Amino acid sequence: MPDVHAVIVGAGFAGLYMLHRLRRLGLSARVFEAGNGVGGTWYWNRYPGARCDVESMDYSYSFSDELQQEWKWSERYASQPEILSYINHVADRFDLHRDIQLSTRVTSATFDEAGRTWTITTDRGDRVAARFCIMATGCLSTAQVPKLPGRETFGGTTYHTGRWPHRGVDFTGQRVGVIGTGSSAIQSIPIIAAQAAHLFVFQRTPNFSVPARNAPLDPEFERQVKAAYADFRRQARESRVGFVVERSEASALAVTPDERRREYEKRWSRGGLGFTATYVDLLTNQEANDTAAEFCREKIRAAVRDPTVAALLAPKDYPVGTKRMCVDTGYYETFNRDNVTLVDIRRSPIEAITPAGLRTREAAYALDSIVFATGFDAMTGALLGIDIRGRGGRTLNDAWSEGPQTYLGLAVAGFPNLFAVTGPGSPSVLSNMIVSIEQHVDWIADCLEAMRARGHETIEATAAAQDAWVAHVNEIGHATLYPRANSWYMGANIPGKPRVFMPYIGGVGAYRQICDRVAAKGYDGFTLAGA
Numbered sequence: 001m002p003d004v005h006a007v008i009v010g011a012g013f014a015g016l017y018m019l020h021r022l023r024r025l026g027l028s029a030r031v032f033e034a035g036n037g038v039g040g041t042w043y044w045n046r047y048p049g050a051r052c053d054v055e056s057m058d059y060s061y062s063f064s065d066e067l068q069q070e071w072k073w074s075e076r077y078a079s080q081p082e083i084l085s086y087i088n089h090v091a092d093r094f095d096l097h098r099d100i101q102l103s104t105r106v107t108s109a110t111f112d113e114a115g116r117t118w119t120i121t122t123d124r125g126d127r128v129a130a131r132f133c134i135m136a137t138g139c140l141s142t143a144q145v146p147k148l149p150g151r152e153t154f155g156g157t158t159y160h161t162g163r164w165p166h167r168g169v170d171f172t173g174q175r176v177g178v179i180g181t182g183s184s185a186i187q188s189i190p191i192i193a194a195q196a197a198h199l200f201v202f203q204r205t206p207n208f209s210v211p212a213r214n215a216p217l218d219p220e221f222e223r224q225v226k227a228a229y230a231d232f233r234r235q236a237r238e239s240r241v242g243f244v245v246e247r248s249e250a251s252a253l254a255v256t257p258d259e260r261r262r263e264y265e266k267r268w269s270r271g272g273l274g275f276t277a278t279y280v281d282l283l284t285n286q287e288a289n290d291t292a293a294e295f296c297r298e299k300i301r302a303a304v305r306d307p308t309v310a311a312l313l314a315p316k317d318y319p320v321g322t323k324r325m326c327v328d329t330g331y332y333e334t335f336n337r338d339n340v341t342l343v344d345i346r347r348s349p350i351e352a353i354t355p356a357g358l359r360t361r362e363a364a365y366a367l368d369s370i371v372f373a374t375g376f377d378a379m380t381g382a383l384l385g386i387d388i389r390g391r392g393g394r395t396l397n398d399a400w401s402e403g404p405q406t407y408l409g410l411a412v413a414g415f416p417n418l419f420a421v422t423g424p425g426s427p428s429v430l431s432n433m434i435v436s437i438e439q440h441v442d443w444i445a446d447c448l449e450a451m452r453a454r455g456h457e458t459i460e461a462t463a464a465a466q467d468a469w470v471a472h473v474n475e476i477g478h479a480t481l482y483p484r485a486n487s488w489y490m491g492a493n494i495p496g497k498p499r500v501f502m503p504y505i506g507g508v509g510a511y512r513q514i515c516d517r518v519a520a521k522g523y524d525g526f527t528l529a530g531a
């Protein structure tokens with residue numbers, strides 16, 4: 001007999017809501033969380049400037065009207081400390097802490113076919129039998145640090161943005177090196193530059209970034225949203241990306257250059273992620289995309305005084321929007337400071353970390369601190385970090401040796417009663433993730449309830465349904481420009497990782513309909529078995 005109905009791994013937005021939903025169904029659950037607090041992403045990523053780039057009225061739970069009415073966000077985009085206090089408030093308000101075991105990493109999950117249970121073990125010696133194992137382990141939770149020789153010899157201090165010390169870091173008077181120029185780097189660089197004696201930014205690939213235009217939350221906007229929150233949320237659920245942006249149905253090539261410029265300017269001055277929705281074909285037609293990319297490059301040239309530095313900061317070899325778009329406050333202008341140096345490590349790669357700093361092929365840099373803003377083993381890293389064994393003892397590592405294979409991003413053939421929240425093959429990182437998390441958690445909870453009502457004990461994706469889904473995800477991914485970039489969506493930031501476009505690009509609204517249809521047809525594409 002299982003000890004609990006479900007083990008949930010992870011206590012971020014996904015794990016907490018999963019626990020709440022199972023409780024409401026009267027099902028027992030236990031949550032294991034590696035961190036020493038709840039919050040996931042917002043517990044770990046405490047680097048200076050860490051902030052959400054989906055607007056706060058959107059990036060929050062919708063499952064409780066009381067919660068969404070009573071919580072007050074202070075800014076257009078919430079900062080990490082504010083999101084973390086929101087998550088802690090949710091955990092308190094819904095009395096979630098009593099089923100969560102912190103500072104405990106799940107190390108293995110093994111399916112016992114005869115007993116139809118998962119046995120979950122942890123690094124603290126726990127061993128729990130559960131009917132279901134629900135992975136709420138996060139898409140961006142496995143910090144990635146490049147394997148550079150000499151790292152252990154460094155005489156200063158190293159940090160990773162995704163594992164930032166809770167006490168904070170004061171860089172005053174220091175020579176600091178930031179390695180990487182993705183989203184976390186772009187958020188933190190302006191703040192570190194304002195503190196440090198000198199900041200060296202080591203860039204391999206430049207990123208496109210749009211201004212955030214962050215500001216205190218407009219009370220009138222808040223009032224309007226709260227007065228019609230249900231409708232606001234419905235529109236977000238039915239949208240492409242999980243929040244409503246003004247979306248044009250026109251081709252970028254069907255309008256005059258002047259008109260196009262006016263429209264890009266309008267979006268640029270509004271700020272935020274709506275920029276790539278300016279025209280319908282920006283992410284499917286290279287020529288259309290070039291118009292938006294060139295507009296962004298012009299903005300970079302206008303912001304950065306030194307033309308050589310501006311040229312280095314301007315991406316040229318992939319379409320805009322096909323690597324995660326960044327959202328910044330004063331990023332490009334930071335390179336006008338006398339105490340900031342941009343180092344091109346594409347041309348002159350880092351060869352080693354040294355006791356005094358680091359060495360590229362061309363020069364040595366003396367540093368007191370090194371910040372790795374080098375991202376995550378995205379989407380699969382946390383799942384493959386656990387020794388998961390399904391039917392016949394087959395490991396997930398083996399099943400995914402050529403890239404992740406799932407049905408709907410929720411389940412894997414050969415791994416009965418295992419669910420992944422926002423797994424590869426679902427919209428996940430291409431969306432407002434709270435919308436995607438709530439949708440998956442609701443779907444899983446409804447599924448468990450339906451199984452209980454019908455006396456089913458196991459559910460397993462069929463290989464045929466999985467193959468068809470993987471083919472569909474690939475087909476629509478490859479109909480866009482996304483695969484043209486060496487991005488973490490493709491696994492390209494991890495040496496040796498199979499190149500597969502992992503998220504589902506069909507949009508959260510369309511995806512929700514597919515999942516709902518699967519459930520309505522009695523879990524089409526799954527095999528259900530009784531006791």
Ligand SMILES: Cc1cc2nc3c(=O)[nH]c(=O)nc-3n(C[C@H](O)[C@H](O)[C@H](O)COP(=O)(O)OP(=O)(O)OC[C@H]3O[C@@H](n4cnc5c(N)ncnc54)[C@H](O)[C@@H]3O)c2cc1C
Nearest residue numbers: 010012013014034040041052053054105106137138432433
């Ligand atoms: C810097 C940053 C900014 C972001 N900004 C946005 C944004 O603007 N908009 C947006 O939609 N999304 C954003 N995201 C994505 C963000 O990850 C999601 O929005 C959301 O927080 C994910 O919640 P989650 O619960 O699925 O995963 P997480 O928050 O990642 O939580 C997963 C938890 O599982 C735990 N875990 C993993 N493996 C194990 C194990 N083996 N044993 C025990 N515990 C384990 C981890 O410690 C972690 O706490 C951002 C991510 C980062 C890193």
